[in-house]
Amino acid sequence: MNDEVRTERQVYLSGQMVPESEAKISIFDSAIMLGDCLTESTRTFRHKPFRLEDHITRLYRSLKVCRVNPGLTPDEMTRVTLQVLEANRSLMGEDDDCWIVHNISRGLMKPGPTAAQMSPATVMIFTSPMDLRGWARYYTEGCHAVTSFSRAIPAQSLDARIKNRSRLFYTLADSEARMVDPDAQVVILDIDGNVSENKGGNIFAVIDGELRTPSTENCLAGISRQTVIELAHELRIGVRETRLQMYDLSTADEVFFTSTPYCIMPATRFNGLPVADEKVGPVTKRLLKAWSDQVGVDIVGQAQRQIGLA
Structure with missing residues (x-):
């Protein structure tokens, strides 16, 4: 060889x-x-x-x-x-x-x-x-979450729990959000107007001190999603799997995405509106720290080192 x-x-x-x-x-x-x-x-x-x-x-x-x-x-x-x-x-x-x-x-x-x-x-x-450069700044600045025009495929047609490579729908939804903001992270709604998922991850909101996320009736049963739920239980943060609508994200105290590469991505704006005070919130920071402690890696630091910020 x-x-x-x-x-x-x-x-x-x-x-x-x-x-x-x-x-x-x-x-x-x-x-x-x-x-x-x-x-x-x-x-x-x-x-x-x-x-x-x-x-x-x-x-x-x-x-x-x-x-x-x-x-x-x-x-x-x-x-x-x-x-x-x-x-x-x-x-x-x-x-x-x-x-x-x-x-x-x-x-x-x-x-x-x-x-x-x-x-x-x-x-x-x-x-x-694992190239984290594109996500690194969102840990401290937060991203802009934007809804797409396209809606999630109903579970009656294709169950979202089946993780598949047919990504055209997600790609179109993501491109629609980026028409509003080139740096946007997409929030996909289902056909009833409920929050479903992101192109490659799940969505959480902190409302009245409670962590809320869509149930898997209309989104992928994410492994990162499950990790956050388990960490929240360990930190004694209440968790509820429920239906969320745009109103809930617009008025939430915190919003974040979860996905395999970046683990947790804070969102500090939603459809042009600030999420709370437009800063990364304390619950999001606690969960990121707990995840870092669990795996023995500074998740934020690892991403920031790739762009020379740490």
Whole structure:
């Protein structure tokens, strides 16, 4: 193996470990033909995967509901995932972390009337550097949360708990919010006007000292979302899963998003209005500190170091 290959990230592709530059799939794969692909994104802290078991569990629930057989048991999937991480660990700096991404499609498309899986699944697992520069300033400034015109796909059509790679809807909603503010983070509403989710995360509001978030009837059952709920219980902060509307975010004491890469992103404006005093609130700060303490990484500091602020 030459030096070029040794310094290139490795990817698991349907039973083989290959260099990233050689990881290719067919144009006839169902991921390409139909966007028919289930996914998970895990991150590391100090090079160790965070809640990988929970991500694998959610992945296999999505696979079951979508009738996709990955050809690996959950334990085998976990073992291969850790092998991919280990193969790429030497390419991370001491203060660096990475994404661990799973994409699993139904495999090659076969002509005919059936939607059943007719070929082996395409299993893709790769790592990617955790680039936090785009989010770093929001920890102290807060972001601008803006609602999109498009509404969330109703659960009767596609249950939001199925994490999939069909991202066109989310991309359109995100672009609509950025028409209002190029730096906006989107808030997607459901067809009844209730708050649903963000392009890649969940939404929380602090109202009268209580943490409130939409129930999973209309949003992804996020692992980061669950982490915040658990941390809030440990901090004795009340939590309620409920329906939220734009009025609630407009009048909340604090608003924030949760997602795998940045963990917690404060929002200090909503649709052009200040959230409370337009500063990152105390509950958000307590939760960020508790998360940092749990994983042994200064979450805010890690992001700020990437842009030279810490």
